[in-house]
Amino acid sequence: MEGGFGPRVIFELPGGIPVTETVTTTWIIMAVLTIFALVATRRFDKVPKGLQNVIELLVDMVYKLTAQTMGEDKKAFAPYIGTMMMYLICANLAGLFGFRPPTADVNTTMALALLTFFMIHFFGMKRKGVGTYLKGFLQPFPVMLPLNIIGELATPISLSFRLFGNIVGGLIIMNLLYGALGGLSTNLGISIPVLQTGIPAVLHLYFDVFAGVLQSFIFAMLTMVFVSGAMD
């Protein structure tokens, strides 16, 4: 466990800017999703069949969920929400393929949470007008202004750390478990860590699949609720 659980630095850009595992894994996910989108929409027909049905179901689901959660008039957010969900699910499941999940880096979750934060305030001002929007901070009493500001600032922090904590917690527990099982195998006198097979699968199922998908959904839902809440 040398160097803790932080992401590895893969290479450094000139000027000493480190590019970590988080970023490279994200690039891989971006490439996969781009190829998926290209392949999926390559042969699009009026009468859907095969893969097209799956894509249509997926896109339709995202649009319906957005319309349901944010309202029919905010359907235009669907592509962003869909992108976020697809990216988060891929990122959280990346652990299954031996990558370090990009969401186990607070920079990733903070980036997404900051985008949500900017969306909340940008679209809130755009919809209500800057004056009306800012007056909202004085509700219900002007004395509440500091509390309201703290509340607004807490939103991205709670959003990002909820996701980060869930994923990084799973990552650390899995690492500890692998280490323990390896050590146990060695202590039992087996040179190959056989105990590392099978047993971690159950925990992978929980930490990566269950918690990962659930947290992706929660992040997307909260973004939708906050943004539409600021607009209404």
Place this chain on the structure above:
Amino acid sequence: MELKAGLVEISWTLVFQLANTLILFLILRKLLFKPVSEMMAGRQNAIVESIKEAEDKNAEAEQLKLEYQRRLEGAQAEGRELIKDASKRAETRADEIVAQAQQEAMKIKDRAEADIQREKQKAANMMKEELAALAVMAAGKIIGKDLDEKGHDKLIKDFIDEVGETTWSN
């Protein structure tokens, strides 16, 4: 030992991830969400349109059916009118023919009656003449003297006429 970043440490990665997320969003919007949702919306519109078109066609067909029915009924009524007209004309014509025939028959009957009357008259006249001759002959025989038929002819005729007025005319 490989270089690792801190576990909870805001770094340049944040900037990278912001950019990555936005780029991914733009890519997926352009390649996946826009085309798929537009395609689905287009298909939905096409379906709605074709359903509407079918409904319009149905309505049109219904209207045409009604119109044809109406026309058919009109034609039937016209046919009935025509038949009625024709039968009325035929009846009139038959009546005319019958009336003409009756008239004809009446004429023939009248002529026949006139003929009969004439024959009767002729027969009566002949009888009168014969009767006159007989009377002259009988009177001559009775008187014993040859009655001058010519001389007394007028007298006798007057007598017979007088008798005949009452005897023959009944």
